[in-house]
Amino acid sequence: MVNTFALPLAVVTSLITLGLSGTPGKKAVTNNSGVTPIGQCGTWIKEAEGGLFTSPNYPQKYPPERTCIYIIEASPRQCIDLFFDEKYSIEPSWECKFDHIEVRDGPFSFSTLIGRYCGQESPLYIKSSGRYLHIKFVADGELEAIGFSARYNFTQDPEFKDMGVLPPLPFCEFDLGGSDGIIDSAAILKEGKALQTEAVDCRWFIRAPPKGRIYLRFLEYEMHNSNECKRNFVAVYDGSSSVEHLKNKFCSTVANDVMLVTSVGVIRMWADQGSRKSRFRILFTTFLEPPCEAEAFFCHSNMCINTSLVCNGIQNCVYPWDENNCKGPFVAPALRKVCLPYVPATTAQVENVLKVLQARSGSLVDIGSGDGRIVIAAAKKGFRAVGFELNPWLVWYSRYRAWRAGVHHSTSFHISDLWKVSFNQYSNVVIFGVPQMMDKLEGKLQTELQSTAKVVACRFPFPTWAPDGTAGEGIDTVSLAARLFTN
CATH class of the missing domain: 2.60.120.290 (Spermadhesin, CUB domain)
Known part of the structure; x- marks a missing residue:
């Protein structure tokens, strides 16, 4: 069972007002009389021995259209005694439907109801079962009366009465x-x-x-x-x-x-x-909430988490998107799985890809396109850009991002395994892989690409292709390979 209320954290006893009068921006009542001025429903910090509070303007008539909510909080292991003065008058009505005082055994408006009171006779003595009482005073826009005055003090919780003087709680x-x-x-x-x-x-x-x-x-x-x-x-x-x-x-x-x-x-x-x-x-x-920045991973549940949390062996997303892809979104021949986590390209990586391709044009494919950021950036530079991605959620999100960026007519995204796709129609290829797959991918591209094609590898280079050029450094490094391909 899940309980949807809990206790405040203060160890020192205090009286907290959660509801103010109809006048916004009023300051807390600080006078020592306990009498609430006409324009306020007082905010109280009680003395250790107890305190006093009243309806606004007491013992004169309270103003119309007021809702005042008070929470009395005792120290741990204490209960609350509440007494109303005999000089008491609240507009009477059937079942106190109009002006009334409502007292609940707990800190919330849904705590157990002790009673609802109105008329000329003040409520009986009230004792809480625990550390809290919730008191609400309501005045409508019709008849008014003098209202109420109430005092409270604190007694030891009966559950602890046989334990003697209990030690203070440690600071924690x-x-x-x-x-x-x-x-x-x-x-x-x-x-x-x-x-x-x-x-x-x-x-x-x-x-x-x-x-x-x-x-x-x-x-x-x-x-x-x-x-x-x-x-x-x-x-x-x-x-x-x-x-x-x-x-x-x-x-x-x-x-x-x-x-x-x-x-x-x-x-x-x-x-x-x-x-x-x-x-x-x-x-x-x-x-953070979407749209995700360059250094973030999209969780598909309105979450953008830090990329360092992807494939860290711990599920940080609501659903395990950050860990599922680590089981191999790219499947090698003979069904041998290769671990390739989805880690979005950084802003610097995207810029470096465009830098090494600045003299190029035509078609571009991003293998493992993730959330589509490289494809979208390339389309903005005039490329006819395509992305292949095994994760359907990322493909749908990429299409949405392309539409938002206004390049949906010059981009396309497909759900597919890279090993089942032929890349011979593309003149520019971008890949952000992992070392375990680069050897076989090098062989696949060598046999499929046109002789004029160029390949950009992000972070991890191909094993035997010496780069013709690089941009960036560290994890943002990209390398350009231009080879005499088979086709």
């Missing part, structure tokens, strides 16, 4: 970033954040690049006390560790992958002293 936080990484609960012990005998409330902060997003995939997950969320859970927040940014909370037997929409993710693990065998490992991958 981690900061992570980069293209990907592992979030491992074992780091709590390895990095000395807490002893195995201590309860823990740990947080991992993951930060993606600006405009980036984060994908979380659970590799391991086990709660020692399954389905006992008060004892152990793993929670995921999207944007910050604030309660309103909760994405998922897991405390049962299954934890699902999570896709965050912001560039900041927070993982929180709570485990009491009897739940320290709870454990998890999460792979995080940071990514």
Whole structure:
């Protein structure tokens, strides 16, 4: 079971207002009286011994058209006592459909309803079952009354009443970033954040690049006390560790992958002293949304990941596009597979290909065209450009990119195995292969190409053809081979 609420991260007790009055941009209430001015639904930071809050303008009539939401948060191992003053009046209605106070046992608007109140009689004493109460005050545009005044204090959670004075929780936080990484609960012990005998409330902060997003995939997950969320859970927040940014909370037997929409993710693990065998490992991958830049790999699930993650033995995409192609998108004769991962050409590689072909024209074929960037760039320079690619998703994406670039009439992309295609009709050939395949490919091209053809090899040269020219350096090197081919 996946629980879709979790607890805020603050250990210090606080009162957080999530809903403001109808007036935007108001600042927090800072007076000590607890009385909320007419234009605001107060924001409160409580004192350790408790606090006070009121409806706007109390004890005068509250203004119309207000919705005020308060969350009271106690410290770990505490509960909340809530009392309403007898000087209380809220517009009465059948089942309190109009003006009302709504109190829920938890931090959210979908937490268990304790009661909805209106009329002249103040609510009874209210006690939370845990650390949170959610209080909503609603005033419509019709009748008004004086509203309410409420005070709250904190008592020990009955579940801990026989445990005496409990030790404070150890400080336990981690900061992570980069293209990907592992979030491992074992780091709590390895990095000395807490002893195995201590309860823990740990947080991992993951930060993606600006405009980036984060994908979380659970590799391991086990709660020692399954389905006992008060004892152990793993929670995921999207944007910050604030309660309103909760994405998922897991405390049962299954934890699902999570896709965050912001560039900041927070993982929180709570485990009491009897739940320290709870454990998890999460792979995080940071990514950008399409269209993908030159240094990125397209995952087909609105993800552009760093090319360094391709064929690294770890599935970073939602579906294993980054690892599937490593099993051989090019099949050699006699069905011997050759590993050729899809790694997009860099911007420099594309520029270098065009540089060595700058005096050329006519037809061009890119063998293993990937997302079509070389074909599209060549078409913009006047070539009649064709791409062959075994991955159908990349072919469809290439066609889309060509249409976006306005060169779809001068390009074509085909789903095909290079060993089953004859290249004798092309005067310019581009290949970004791997060393294991270059020997056989050299022999194939030697027998198929016209005598005036030229071949450009990106990064990995052919084994026996000495290049007639090169451009670039390092991984961006391309070499030009002009040979007297058979045809």
